[in-house]
Amino acid sequence: AQSVTQPDIHITVSEGASLELRCNYSYGATPYLFWYVQSPGQGLQLLLKYFSGDTLVQGIKGFEAEFKRSQSSFNLRKPSVHWSDAAEYFCAVGYSGGYQKVTFGTGTKLQVIP
Amino acid sequence: KAGVTQTPRYLIKTRGQQVTLSCSPISGHRSVSWYQQTPGQGLQFLFEYFSETQRNKGNFPGRFSGRQFSNSRSEMNVSTLELGDSALYLCASSETGGGTEAFFGQGTRLTVV
Numbered sequence: 001a002q003s004v005t006q007p008d009i010h011i012t013v014s015e016g017a018s019l020e021l022r023c024n025y026s027y028g029a030t031p032y033l034f035w036y037v038q039s040p041g042q043g044l045q046l047l048l049k050y051f052s053g054d055t056l057v058q059g060i061k062g063f064e065a066e067f068k069r070s071q072s073s074f075n076l077r078k079p080s081v082h083w084s085d086a087a088e089y090f091c092a093v094g095y096s097g098g099y100q101k102v103t104f105g106t107g108t109k110l111q112v113i114p
Numbered sequence: 115k116a117g118v119t120q121t122p123r124y125l126i127k128t129r130g131q132q133v134t135l136s137c138s139p140i141s142g143h144r145s146v147s148w149y150q151q152t153p154g155q156g157l158q159f160l161f162e163y164f165s166e167t168q169r170n171k172g173n174f175p176g177r178f179s180g181r182q183f184s185n186s187r188s189e190m191n192v193s194t195l196e197l198g199d200s201a202l203y204l205c206a207s208s209e210t211g212g213g214t215e216a217f218f219g220q221g222t223r224l225t226v227v
Binding site: 102107 | 118120147149156157159162170172204206214215216217218219220221223
């Protein structure tokens, strides 16, 4: 069964600092990997996705993520955090077998201090 | 293109009642998935519908059910509500499922009292 681990429940960074959110997955085949962001009381917005090809994926809002098969990781990065990035971030793995079942990590809440 | 629309946005129900939530996917999307989000359990997969057929189901009791109509709109129903059913229910649509990109609605906040 597929699973996703986000080891950091809560992270605090200063505005302008760099950010890395960790994600490890478990899946038997080549995974479909996603990062979503959720603002309070809102749905989830897709930041970026990895299906195949280049292991460094660029997303919206200046985010990027790197797929490392050897480490089963898909960490999210941003070189300079803005106050508006404060939100909860979810890593997810999708099943490639023909139906939609996305398994989410437990999320990392990002706090940005001025 | 309009996004995923969930109605209602907020709902308060009493224990023992039943509730129906609605989700209108993005035009052209045939896969609709439902998730329950709670602070303690995170995002839990409920079920997925594709072309009016349930293709996959999560580990929820039979009180949770759903359906999809020919226009891809979906409803989920929860019968005999319990306090623990209080959650944000999210709907996601995608073109065909199968790990393709899913777009989420803003959710329905259900409170059971």
